[in-house]
Amino acid sequence: MKNKLYFNSNSRKEEQRAFESIQKEQTSIGYYSLPDQDVTQILEYSNTLSEDVTTIAVIGIGGSSLGAKAVYEFMKPVKDLHRKLYFFESTDPINITDLLSKFDVNKTHFLVISKSGSTVETFSIYKYIYSLQSDPTAYTFITDPDSPLEKYAKEISASVLYLPDNVGGRFSVLSTVGLVPLAMCGIDINSLLAGARFIKKSFFEHGYTQDMLLTKAVYYAKNHAQYNINCIFAYSETLKYFCQWYVQLWGESLGKHQRHSAFHVGLTPIGLIGPKDQHSFLQLIMEGTRDKSVTFIKIEDFHENIVIPDITLPHLEMLDSLNNLPFSKLINMQCDSVIEALLDQGDIPLDTITIQSVTEDNIGSLMFYYELLTSLVGELIDVNTYDQPGVEAGKIILKSKLQEL
Incomplete structure (x- = not known):
């Protein structure tokens, strides 16, 4: 560059x-350390997805989606990715219905991302999608430790991943928030x-x-x-x-x-x-x-x-x-x-x-x-x-x- x-x-x-x-x-702001992290666990987790999963869908808004979307849309035209990636980031009912028409929810893994664990937009969309797909194994929740979302995920025996300390949403693209969905669809997160x-x-x-x-x-x-x-x-x-x-x-x-x-x-x-x-x-x-x-x-x-x-x-x-x-x-x-x-x-x-x-x-x-x-x-x-x-x-x-x- x-x-x-x-x-x-x-x-x-x-x-x-x-x-x-x-x-x-x-020493106090977490995003500075993200380029130096070891992503072995993220890659290992991404590889646990079944080959039957053809789509990844992120349910999140703002910093929970924009970074990963920027990288995915930059790379998608020039790289042969093995899964498609969609983003639910609006409570617009037309948008929700249109996105759901593009893939099979039974062949999709959903990433529900909320730092606070109680984002209104995120959980209004999640509730609707959950009414269509209620299998806990179809979801991974990404949140802060001890958030309401972590407690919910444990209640339904779903997978939980955590955000690193002191990383705000808009600076989180190089954390689990961005790296997990990108790795799952085939983006080289090490690069x-x-x-x-x-x-x-x-x-x-x-x-x-x-x-x-x-x-x-x-x-x-x-x-x-x-x-x-x-x-x-x-x-x-x-x-x-x-x-x-x-x-x-x-x-x-x-x-x-x-x-x-x-x-x-x-x-x-x-x-x-x-x-x-x-x-x-x-x-x-x-x-x-x-x-x-x-x-x-x-x-x-x-x-x-x-x-x-x-x-x-x-x-x-x-x-x-x-x-x-x-x-x-x-x-x-x-x-x-x-x-x-x-x-x-x-x-x-x-x-x-x-x-x-x-x-x-x-x-x-x-x-x-x-x-x-x-x-x-x-x-x-x-x-x-x-x-x-x-x-x-x-x-x-x-x-x-x-x-x-």
Whole structure:
């Protein structure tokens, strides 16, 4: 993974402060240690599934599903996976019914994921599916120790796996939450972790990634009042769900009251996919209010070599320059052209991330990179990156309304 910045932070002091803070966090925040874990037990557990199981279904919401979905949808087009993976993450009745029509519940293993063990959305969906499939062996429950869900699972003699200590949901993709469903469908989770481990080593051992991340984080923090919208412009459809994962990670981590003031702060995340969003959101970036920074993500090798046929169309001869051009080259030319056009504006902060190919280690690198960036920016804008009181307030109100029923 290569990162090129078109701006500077001009603040070595702030970069050093951020780095020292993140070093200290490693002793209390659990996600930092996840790239170094031994996944033998996860792989062994995944291998206990019967060959009759053709589908894995995750019942979870937010951090319980978005990370695994991002990795799965990135790898699915280029890898021959031995099981399909579906995600129940909405109480929309149309969505639930539609998903259930796509597979046989009797050939499916369900992963019910809830850190608290009492997530309303998760258990409303679980109750419905349980009414269709009541065999406890068809379920694995992933939760915190001593949660209500653990007690329930033991009551029905179902399998229980645990989340590691001090790992919040949106930082949990490299824990049991993400690794178990991915391993069960055939994703190479060792390679996924190896990619994250490469970024971790590069950052904490003064490698190339450290300079990139610190410069970027300090720039975002120093300018967050002006450039308070952060856009990812990813030039591959395979990164669509990575963008959704990033939106949760960035929004839920950074939109807070500051710890030492009463100010509300945050950077609004926007996930875009090129080239289609060139025909919509790009206009706003190009000529709209100067309140947006943009990160372009490109892929060098798409593992697909299809080319535009050598065909001349009547009245469209001006498009013959497309003939024999690989689509992989065209999409990156489109990306480069937009970058060049925005650089000409002179006042839009840009950087580019280039992924060598569509592999587990590359998506692992990208996700851990963004987790580190989130932690750094959170420290620099003086927020608690790891809580979500705004989300909890809505949950409390919902539970009160349900009790009134």
